[in-house]
Amino acid sequence: MADLLGQLESLAMGAREASASAADERALEELRVRFLGKKGELSAVLRGMGALPAGERPRVGEVANRVRDQVEALLAARKASLAGAALEAELSGPALDVTLPGRHLAPRGGRHPVTQVREAIVGVFQRLGYEVTDGPEIELDWYNFEALNIPADHPARDMQDTFYVDEATLGPGEQKGDVVLRTHTSPVQIRAMLRAGKPPIRVICPGRVYRSDYDMTHSPMFHQVEGLCVDEGITFADLKGTLAAFARAFFGPGTRTRFRPSYFPFVEPGAEVDVSCTICGGTGKKDGKRCGTCKETGWLEVLGAGMVHPRLLANVGYDPARHTGFAFGMGVERMAMLRFGIDDLRLFFENDLRFLEQF
Ligand code: FA5
Numbered sequence: 001m002a003d004l005l006g007q008l009e010s011l012a013m014g015a016r017e018a019s020a021s022a023a024d025e026r027a028l029e030e031l032r033v034r035f036l037g038k039k040g041e042l043s044a045v046l047r048g049m050g051a052l053p054a055g056e057r058p059r060v061g062e063v064a065n066r067v068r069d070q071v072e073a074l075l076a077a078r079k080a081s082l083a084g085a086a087l088e089a090e091l092s093g094p095a096l097d098v099t100l101p102g103r104h105l106a107p108r109g110g111r112h113p114v115t116q117v118r119e120a121i122v123g124v125f126q127r128l129g130y131e132v133t134d135g136p137e138i139e140l141d142w143y144n145f146e147a148l149n150i151p152a153d154h155p156a157r158d159m160q161d162t163f164y165v166d167e168a169t170l171g172p173g174e175q176k177g178d179v180v181l182r183t184h185t186s187p188v189q190i191r192a193m194l195r196a197g198k199p200p201i202r203v204i205c206p207g208r209v210y211r212s213d214y215d216m217t218h219s220p221m222f223h224q225v226e227g228l229c230v231d232e233g234i235t236f237a238d239l240k241g242t243l244a245a246f247a248r249a250f251f252g253p254g255t256r257t258r259f260r261p262s263y264f265p266f267v268e269p270g271a272e273v274d275v276s277c278t279i280c281g282g283t284g285k286k287d288g289k290r291c292g293t294c295k296e297t298g299w300l301e302v303l304g305a306g307m308v309h310p311r312l313l314a315n316v317g318y319d320p321a322r323h324t325g326f327a328f329g330m331g332v333e334r335m336a337m338l339r340f341g342i343d344d345l346r347l348f349f350e351n352d353l354r355f356l357e358q359f
Helices: 002-022 025-036 043-053 056-090 114-128 186-198 236-249 310-315 332-340 345-349
Strands: 138-141 178-180 202-212 219-234 259-264 267-276 299-306 323-331
Touching: 002 025, 002 043, 002 056, 025 043, 025 056, 043 056, 043 236, 043 299, 114 138, 114 202, 114 219, 114 236, 114 332, 186 219, 186 310, 219 236, 219 332, 236 299, 236 323, 259 299, 267 310, 267 323, 299 310, 299 332, 323 332, 332 345
Parallel strands: none
Antiparallel strands: 138 178, 202 219, 219 323, 259 267, 267 299, 299 323
């Protein structure tokens, strides 16, 4: 018995020394396993109790329990003192400097001005009950020209104006001249009518178009928005009312519209539509001087429009005696230039952040 009691005493002493020098929680856990674990030192002593006479066992058991409590208390006390020291170290360490400049947030992206304007235009027509539709940018000559009543000798069909798709990339049965990068969104008029099968149709189509152009107000790739309305009894008055409502919604309530006769092969009659100048309010004068935006005319040309040519309706199998409609098309970059007062369209495509951040 004296032997076992001696072992318990030295276990308690060993635990006292070891826990005093344990540096962290992990070391304390290792000590707990070493002294109190299933295969630890205390269990080894208790296993030795089996050899004792029955009368001596309670005494040894009592001392063993006390030693277990002592070791547990030692470990807990050391744990608390380590935590206290860690907190102390943190509090007495260098203070958090709240005056340091913050880390810069990554710059926020935004929608491109052309996208913003496209969405604004489309939004007005959606509120007027138009549905958004689309068509391919690589288009068949038939949709881009032929079905739109644009004759073979029309200057738009010239190589100088249109990007034709190279022979190498043509599909089976297609010939050079059959496939073009669409030069306007008007082919979607044909596609929308064929898709619908029959009137009524009220669609708006935003999209990219391509022309062999390049100067301050023309770029080889630009965006248009096409509108088409076909039904029974649609008249030029509906066209005027619709575009006047659009102009007021897009440019402001006081905006006036003017229709000038013009020619597009796919409409009859056709018109160019002007709005009162957004800069000088239609007076032609800005601060007593000539308004440069409208060149003193008081008007800005914004889009082409007209009544759908009966031949188009016939091309898609509609009855021109029963159904009539109107169509219009506008350049999105042109609308963006007017809205934001920008004089060089090419700025939209240079992706210079100093420019883009202003919108
Ligand atoms: C057309 O493209 C006709 N399809 C519009 C139309 C539709 C008329 C329906 C009648 C009925 P136009 O070629 O004028 O029309 O072009 C329309 C607009 O596109 C122009 O007013 C102009 O704002 C814009 N635009 C034309 N070429 C360029 C270019 N290279 N870069 C930027 N914008 C352009």
